[in-house]
Amino acid sequence: MKKFSFIILLFFIISCPVLADVYKFPSNFESISKQIPKIHSIKCKFKQEKHLQNISKPLISSGDFEFVENKGVYFHTLYPFESTVDYTNKNYKQINDIINAISAKKYSRLEREFYFFYEGNINKWTLGMKPKKNSNAYNYISSITLNGADYINKIIIKQTNGNMTTLWFTK
Amino acid sequence: MVYKIRIFILLIIIILLCFLGFTHKGYIETNLLKTLLPQKVINSTDIVSIANKSSSVIKVIFENDNQEDLDKLKHDFIKQIDTDYFEITTPDVSKILNKYLLQPTNFLSKETKILLKGKKYDEIYAKSIEKLYNPTGIQLTTLDKDPYLLLDDFILSNRKISDKIDYLDGKYYDYMSIKFKKNEALSPDISNKKIRELINFQRYLSDNHSKIYLAGAPIHSYYTSTRSVTDINIICILSTLIIIFLTLKYFRDLKLLLPMALSIIFGMLLGFVTTKLWFENFQVITMVFSTTLIGIGIDYSYHYFFADKVDSKFIKNLSFSFITTVVPFALLYFTGIELLEQVAVFTIFGLLGIYLIVLFIYPCFNAVKPVKNYEPQTNIYKICLFIIFILSMAGFARLHFNDNLTALYTPTRDLLKAENLYNKISGEEAYSQIITVKADNINKIIETEEKITKELDANNIEYISLSKIFPSVxxxxxxxxxVKNLYHNNLNNYSDILSANQIRKLKTAKFVPIKFDNMYLNDLMLNEKTSLIVVFGNKKLNLNEKNVGVINLQSDIRYYMTHYRHILMGLFPVVLILLYMLLACLYNYRKAFITILPSIGGIVAAILMTALIYGELNLFSVITIFLVLGFTIDYSIFRINSEENTESAVFVSCVTTSFSFLMLALCGFKLLSSMALILFFGITTSYIIGYLLIKKYFNPLLMENQNHEYAKWFQVEEQSAGKKRLYLSWFLFKIFGKNILYVIAFFMSVFTFIFASKIRKYSEKYLKTVEEYTGLKSNLLNKFKHILSYANSLVDKMLVYSGNFNESDIIFDNDADKKTLFEDIEKKCGVFFICNHIGNIEILQTLLLNQQKTPNFKVNIFMSNRQSQIFNDFLKTLKINFPVNIFQVEEIDLNTGIELKENLNKGDMVFIAGDRLAQNNDARSVTVKFLSRDIKLPQGAFKLAKLMEVPTYFISAIKIGNKYHVILEKQQNLSEKELVKSYVKFMERTIKINPFQFFHFYDFFN
Structure with missing residues (x-):
């Protein structure tokens, strides 16, 4: 059993990247924009899991999420404590710009900062972004992966220091 | 043969100069600040480097109807930028970040430090947990190294929140800034070429929907320099055309343009090469001042070609004019401002080149003679002068100085729009002051900075500093x-997340200093040993640290501008005095004064009129007045020596030069145009003043002075009287009353006293003669009093004839004499008065007339031709019905005697002066001793008195205080000879009463 588990684990290790690694499919904004729907305003729940480098236990949080077209996003965390992060104000301008750019399909702005990768179709897609060497994000972020259909379902942010944040959005 | 040798030598010199000029290693300096500030300021402060730093940035603004295309626009533009020359100024923070990561807890924000010092550990913990759970929150370091996210906090606290705008009035905006990589070493040619490329991309990428704006100092410089070049080219063409036109008009031969061009080119070459060798570099702005050379080159050339013959007199004039131009420029050399030193060297040597060419090379060309001469329009000049006077008066109210560098330049509307847009979009706050900190190593610099910023924090002054980004060890x-304290007191709260080992490690960590080595922050460092603290706001900074300087670019530069303006303004009178002394040595003190006067008048008018137009003047305006002086003094020198064709030469060179400057005044660059305007006004005004003053007014006297040392009274033009002045005075009197006339008289006296040296000389001679009788010294004050008392007597005359003189102000010295006189008058058999030019006899004539009841009674007066004409015209114009018969003293004959006798028989009075010889009547005079000196008196007056056989009186009306005292002597039974003797005694008696009332302003005692 132990061996079986090991084989399964090995399978996953090998197969997961093959199945999920969008980073094998470099793309450009022009083709991507045709295959990803424009994202409209939405209210939903979110769940977050942060895996920090050198820390064994992940940090988990959840709460309400809201996206307002052309304006930005709000995270209202309810667990493990209540707090609100408003990305629409100018303190988070850069982050907000990225979110707005993706939702409005204005990829050219992002293309200057990121390499694009795409896999899937308009109904189920994965978008990968890796910062270019000259971009500001290069020092902190190694990749951002977005999974979605009509809306974005999941975002994975991998940092250069080994931290990884996964965000799920559910109705 | 001689000429061929000369040309040969000239060619060799030109080749040599070209060789020197192009092989010498000097460079062209284009940095305006470096040219303006003295070397010691440049060396002792970082003002120039800091100014360069901020002036090398090009700001680019992108505008588009839609966000997507805006990004593409920016992207396309960046692709076009030539990265060999430009760098995009996004600071590379990765190096610093890596240093932070080595020891994250060495870096604390101001707020965290306060909390830590206050031991508010729980607050710090709560904050860090919130950050940790923050969705999409990115931690810079790992939790086992910085569990409280103190480094994130430190970095966030340093990030200046900008008010960047990317959407405005329906359009999307983005911006960036780029700068030249090696801006100081870059030649203006290359930098201009590179900016032209950027402008071409800007045009290529802009369309109806998208637009690129360029702003920043390099763009301003580019537009200014290219526009100025275009303007100057047009001006050169127009000026050449006017030179050709005038040359054709006055010479019908264009051959003389060749030597003219040769002189200018040679002068410029000599000036350029000398300056380059002298100073190691050549400042571009010196070229602007080289226009003086062109003007003076043309000036010398026209004088040469208009001159009748090139004799020693011409050479003397040319040399004088050369020396007098050199003097003011030579003084500029000692101001300590390199720009002015260069202007001085350039102009002096350039001028020397032109001078030598005119002297030695011009004779090699065939003589070209003028076909016509210019005839000045005196009346037009007078009208112009009147307009200039009015404008200058109006300008006086607006005259003020503005020493801000920005006042020298007004950007075009488009550039101004781009600048404003950039400020709006980027939200960048303009810094106003910079603190420079110097030390041997960066850690020491940062330590000093920390001391300073502590004070800034205490005073709530906003700033950006290296110490904020990277604290000292x-x-x-x-x-x-x-942080160690924090860990000991609070880190156990992290036991859920961190392992026991991790907590222990954190608590026992040793201090590791992180040094700011091998890094360079361009915005906050000037060089390896100098850092900059950028301070916002204008609060005055008082820092007493060693090796710390405060630079406020605007106000520091303004300070130097003001300082040098003051030096130059102080130097100007010195230049004038030196020039005056020089001219006085070359000519005489009076001629020197007249030579310099048109230039002063021109400069004053130019300054005032330019102030009227621009409202403000600056250092460059003051420099320009030296140039005006250099130009205009030449005109006066040539004029004062009254060569026959001088006026044409002065006119033609004035027209060409002032025309060029008028054109330049219309160019777009305010610095150039205001300087050109001063030159234009200065040159034209001093031309007009010079013409009226030297040619029309003084020159006849100057010439006369040279020919006849002594003059008769009729040869001296009456300086204080004259038809027009009489009418003007009358007009003013009607408006303002009699006091204005005395004021005018005072100023006329001052004027006469200064300019009419002949009158002054005669006054001196008279005062010396009477000194032993009156005790009056012949000093300046007494000479002036003498002239003033004559001017006042003219006013009294006017009051008398217009019936405005108060009779009670006339007193008879002796009542018995008065009684006898009135008895004689009442007999109606006529009275004969022999009066004199001591006092004011006209006073008495009116009094006597007013007391006469007979309607047909008249006064018969003898006057000189000119006097009687002015007097008659005056009375006629003023419609004064004054019963007077005027006889001309030059035309006394038998008929006059008969007519006079008839009039006397009717009861008339006759007044004849016994102390002046008529013109052309020298022979009929009698020599007598008067105050121990021989004088000549006219025989006619005394002969007539005897012939008429009526009561004869000697009479004088002397003013003492405000009253006129009538001195009267009846003469009875005396022979003609005795009558003369008695008359001389009477004169001696009256003179002693008030010596200032002796109104013979000619060589009476000759």
């Missing part, structure tokens, strides 16, 4: 200890 150690 000392501060890092302090931070380490604070």
């Amino acid at each position: 000392k501060t890092q150690y302090e931070n380490y200890n604070l």
Whole structure:
């Protein structure tokens, strides 16, 4: 059993990247924009899991999420404590710009900062972004992966220091 | 043969100069600040480097209807930028970040430090947990190294929140800034070429929907220099055309343009090469001043070609004019401002080149003679002068100085729009002051900065500093200890997340200093040993630290501008005095004064009129007045020596020069145009003043002075009287009353006293003669009093004839004499008065007339031709019905005697002066001793008196205080000879009463 588990684990290790690694499919904004729907305003729940480098236990949080077209996003965390992060104000301008750019399909702005990768179709897609060497994000972020259909379902942010944040959005 | 040798030598010199000029290693300096500030200021402060730093940035603004295309626009533009020359100024923070990561807890924000010092550990913990759970929150370091996210906090606290705008009035905006990589070493040619490329991309990428704006100092410089070049080219063409036109008009031969061009080119070449060798570099702005050379070159050339013959007199004039132009420029050399030193060297040597060419090379060309001469329009000049006077008066109210560099330049509307847009979009706050900190190593610099910024924090002054970004080792150690305390007191709260081992490791970590080595922050460092603290706001900074300087670019530069303006303004009178002394040595003190006067008048008018137009003047305006002086003094020197064709030469060179400057005044660059305007006004005004003053007014006297040392009274033009002045005075009197006339008289006296040296000389001679009788010294004050008393007597005359003189102000000295006189008058058999030019006899004539009841009674007066004409015209114009018969003293004959006798028989009075010889009547005079000196008196007056056989009186009306005292002597039974003797005694008696009332302003005692 132990061996079986090991084989399964090995399978996953090998197969997961093959199945999920969008980073094998470099793309450009022009083709991507045709295959990803424009994202409209939405209210939903979110769940977050942060895996920090050198820390064994992940940090988990959840709460309400809201996206307002052309304006930005709000995270209202309810667990493990209540707090609100408003990305629409100018303190988070850069982050907000990225979110707005993706939702409005204005990829050219992002293309200057990121390499694009795409896999899937308009109904189920994965978008990968890796910062270019000259971009500001290069020092902190190694990749951002977005999974979605009509809306974005999941975002994975991998940092250069080994931290990884996964965000799920559910109705 | 001689000429061929000369040309040969000239060619060799030109080749040599070209060789020197192009092989010498000097460079062209284009940095305006470096040219303006003295070397010691440049060396002792970082003002120039800091100014360069901020002036090398090009700002680019992108505008588009839609966000997507805006990004593409920016992207396309960046692709076009030539990265060999430009760098995009996004600071590379990765190096610093890597240093932070080595020891994250060495870096604490101001707020965290306060909390730590206050031991508010729980608050710090709560904050860090919130950050940790923050969705999409990115931690810079790992939790086992910085569990409280203190480094994130430190970095966030340093990030200046900008008010960047990317959407405005329906359009999307983005911006960036780029700068030249090696801006100082870059030649203006290359930098202009590179900016032209950027402008071409800008045009290529702009369309109806998208637009690129360029702003920043390099763009301003580019537009200014290219526009100025275009303007100057047009001006050169127009000026050449006017030179050709005038040459054709006056010479019908264009051959003389060749030597003219040769002189200018040679002068410029000599000036350029000498300046380059002298100073190691050549400042571009010196070229602007080289226009003086062109003007003076043309000036000398026209004088040469208009001159009748090139004799020693011409050479003397040319040399004088050369020396007098050199003097003011030579003084500029000692101002300590390199720009002015260069202007001085350039102009002096350039001028020398032109001078030598005119002297030695011009004779090699065939003589070209003028076909016509210019005839000045005196009346037009007078009208112009009147307009200039009015404008100058109006300008006086607006005259003020503005020493801001920005006042020298007004950007075009488009550039101004781009600048404003950039400020709006980028939200960048303009800094106003910079603190420079110097030390041997960066850690020491940062330590000093920390001391300074502590004060800034205490005063709530906003700033950006290296110490804020990278604290000193000392501060890092302090931070380490604070964090250590935090870990000991609070880190156990992290036991859920961190392992026991991790907690232990954190608590026992040793201090590791992180040094700011091998890094360079361009915005906050001037060089390896100098850092900059950028301070916002204008609060005055008083820092007493060693090796710390405060630079406020605007106000510091303004300070130097003001300082040098003051030096130059102080120098100007010195230049004038030196020039005056020089001219006085070359000519005489009076001629020197007249030579310099048109230039002063021109400069004053130019300054005032330019102030009227621009409202403000600056250092460059003051420099320009030296140039005006250099130009205009030449005109006066040539004029004062009254060569036959001088006026044409002066006119033609004035027209060409002032025309060029008028054109330049219309160019777009305010610095150039205001300088050109001063030159234009200065040159034209001093031309007009010079013409009216030297040619029309003084020159006849100057010439006369040279020919006849002594003059008769009729040869001296009456300086204080004259038809027009009489009418003007009358007009003013009607408006303002009699006091204005005395004021005018005073100023006329001052004027006469200064300019009419002949009158002054005669006054001196008279005062010396009477000194032993009256005790009056012949000093300046007494001479002036003498002239003033004559001017006042003219006013009294006017009051008398217009019936405005108060009779009670006339007193008879002796009542018995008065009684006898009135008895004689009442007999109606006529009275004969022999009066004199001591006092004011006209006073008496009216009094006597007014007391006469007979309607047909008249006064018969003898006057000189000119006097009687003015007097008659005056009375006629003023419609004064004054019963007077005027006889001309030059035309006394038998008929006059008969007519006079008839009039006397009717009861008339006759007044004849016994102390002046008529013109052309020298022979009929009698020599007598008067105050121990021989004088000549007219025989006619005394002969007539005897012939008429009526009561004869000697009479004088002397003013004492405000009253006229009538001195009267009846003469009875005397022979003609005795009558003369008695008359001389009477004169001696009256003179002693008031010596200033002796109104013979000619060589009476000759």
